[in-house]
Amino acid sequence: MTVRIALFATCLADTLFPEAAKATVLLLERLGHEVVFPFEQTCCGQMHVNTGYQKEALPLVKRYVQTFDPYDVIVAPSGSCVGSIRHQHSMVAAKYGDAGLASRATSVGQRTYELSELLVDVLEVEDVGAFYPHRVTYHPTCHSLRMTRVGDKPLRLLRQVRGIDLVELPAADQCCGFGGTFAIKNAETSTAMLADKMTNIVSTGADVCSAGDASCLMHIGGGLSRLKTGVRTVHLAEILASTES
Template sequence: MRIALFVTCLADTMFPAAAKATVLLLERLGHEVVFPQEQTCCGQMHINTGYQKDALPLVKRHVRTFEPYDVVVAPSGSCVGSVRHQHAMVAGSDAGLAARASAVAARTYELSELLVDVLGVEDVGAYYPHRVTYHPTCHSLRVLRVGDKPERLLRNVRGLDLVELPAAEQCCGFGGTFSVKNADTSTAMLADKMRHVLDTGADVCTAGDASCLMHIGGGLSRLQTGVRTVHLAEILASTEA
């Protein structure tokens, strides 16, 4: 299958390992991955902070860039959630653009969705000998409703000891610009999340969104806990210790 990589801003600028792991994993499974050079931000940050007019050119560009591809994947439940649930809305009265945005959205998948629902794979041949806990990010859980697909993939990783995260469904407090505008509340939510992560005794906390991992990982690092945050794609792409 020929799959277009929607890299996302955060992966492109700060966490390229997640994007590279996505490519490595899909190629190892026998698929061709292409990277449309024209892609930019999907506009989620603008939309979520009320700048829909400024997001419109980004939505138009996203649709134009990914329209030629039958399948699009992103290592981010957050950005896929925006494409799937916000782009047609931003198009507004432009019925043609809205229809095109909906068509692109219908074939855009978060990584675990693509693997389980489209490719029909739960064992990707990974090996990762670590004690791992999984944080279900808000957008993947509540917007995309990926359910237990990430855990099903993790349970099939050889050497991996998956431990349940207490109060897993609680937000980590990042929420994009929420963490900037409501820093005190965000920090309190992060403290709860870190306590639950540490209670598992895990070596690694994983998730499908680099944004949440950045928030959680930053806190764990500042406390010098020794617990690492690793994107789901990196674990699934791993074949050695």
């Protein structure tokens, strides 16, 4: 059955990592589904809420609700943004908006999925027909692990990829140290956490480190590049969208 899916691209994909959003569309269309891109979409407001500007996030919450309410299924290639939409939007709406907006925000949040959970839980597919002949390790980002609780769904998808050599990441559940503005406000702590994460990634001998959040991959990728490790960072969507042809 063909499912009509609205894509929430996220700020980072829009401005810095468009390949993650493009790969999401390519993958879902290859699986036979219709993907639409509502042009009215903007930021989800996570950055505002997490830095203490909850009231300033209200217009962004309203925009998200108005833009995506018409759709039954919404996907974002970001556990972080999905976590914000599900757990913060209704709170902001109830505190600074009204009960009606809060109710709509809850409803839209329940229809918004991180890519791996959309594939496994909604579309009920684990083998997406991907081919990726590289040694890969996977970093489960904090928001996808602890807020959206995707569990092992990304790994279940990766295990079905043909040609892949998937290796376990030591201390995988430890934060990479990014945390949005945390990396700026607590640079020394963030750098120490990143150093631990990079040590574990390099120890796997992987060519590629993957994750479901471009933000964490940006942080990890920057560190790996500066150390000239030769390890690339690739979004989960890009691996799942890859084929032999």
